[in-house]
Amino acid sequence: MPTKKIAVILAGSGVYDGSEIHEATLALLYLSEQGVKIQCFAPNIEQTHVINHLTQKESPETRNVLVESARIARGNVKDVKELTADDFDGLIIPGGFGAAKNLSNFAFKGSDCTVNDDVLTAAKSFAKAEKPIGLICIAPHLAPKIYGRGVICTIGNDENTAAELEKMGAVHQSCDVSNIVEDKANKLISTPAYMLGKNISEVAVGIKKLVTRLIQLTNT
Template sequence: MKEKVAVILSGCGVYDGAEIHESVITLLRLDQRGAQVQCFAPNIEQLHVVDHYSGDEMDESRNVLVESARIARGKIKDVRELHVDDFDALILPGGFGAAKNLSDFALSGANCTVQPDVLAAAKAFADAAKPIGLICISPVLAARIFGNGVECTIGNDHDTAAALTQMGAVHRECEVSEIIEDSARKLVSTPAYMLAQSISQAASGINKLVDRVLELVHGG
């Protein structure tokens, strides 16, 4: 039976949305493994818009759901339509959108909150003991989803790891090609572009994460 996996995106582009390489690698690996995938995103305005050529902030507004549809080739739904009973697992790629749109970690650090619709969806998977994969910077959401004591990784960035610890998570350092698993919570995380210097390096850990999430669907 094909696994059904929900993927939550946070826009389109590393500096203000979902990291495109990470998102595509995730979707590709899920397809290679025969999983059925549905993308979701919150129907909200982005924190801001960044010119990915110059790196400068732009004086315009964009919608996270509309921008995420670029990656999903239009096949995307409002995260409010994400019902845990319809899926076996959940994966969140990284990119600054996870820290700017899915949460306010980029502004508030350890005092951050998670966008309510995203938090409700993710907590539903956690409460149902269904596997969750968090990639790159998205593990900053882990403590808000699972509570204190959750084990995860963002690689080895000291400041970000310290913020995770302050939030109640247990940070474990991890190489780009590896994953960290919190077996009790069925949470898998990998650093990806928190450490990766190339798309192939990012893929090495993401592929392992996807594979492990799918294994956990069947009891690991």
């Protein structure tokens, strides 16, 4: 059987202004354990802003999302403009505020958000090809933009965030940190991770289930 190829879209490096590092690393670990070939991608754009992760205050500097994502990917990251479902069997997008600040502006605009054109084009190519997508933590806010109204997903149980997703046309299902929600019609899997989890061991359970299910769905 040919080796499965999974794409991972990153949004920088660090929970407050990029990809959540635990979530991204766990996803990469569990993909590697499944023996798949992994390729990371990120948009080649400036971050919305830079947060000092020690003080949690905004820092007066600029950083590039692709360059910062290379920290997590150990340099093996490509511009998301190069990503198409033709070359891969599935897609995973970890959370972190960068998913809602750099991949989109959901952190600032909520249900009125827009998504980076290159990220949306890449993700939609997987949906059109009926290839599975896994969205972690806050990343499920992208689901209604990718699939349209009626898509089923979870960000855990935060009522305000869930309400914003539902305004966008998603059907939100509450879910605990150790579980996943699957939209079978769309081959979409989501898990709350740090939207609910208090530590890395808690979020690891749901992320492992998401990766395992996504790999299973590449065979259907």
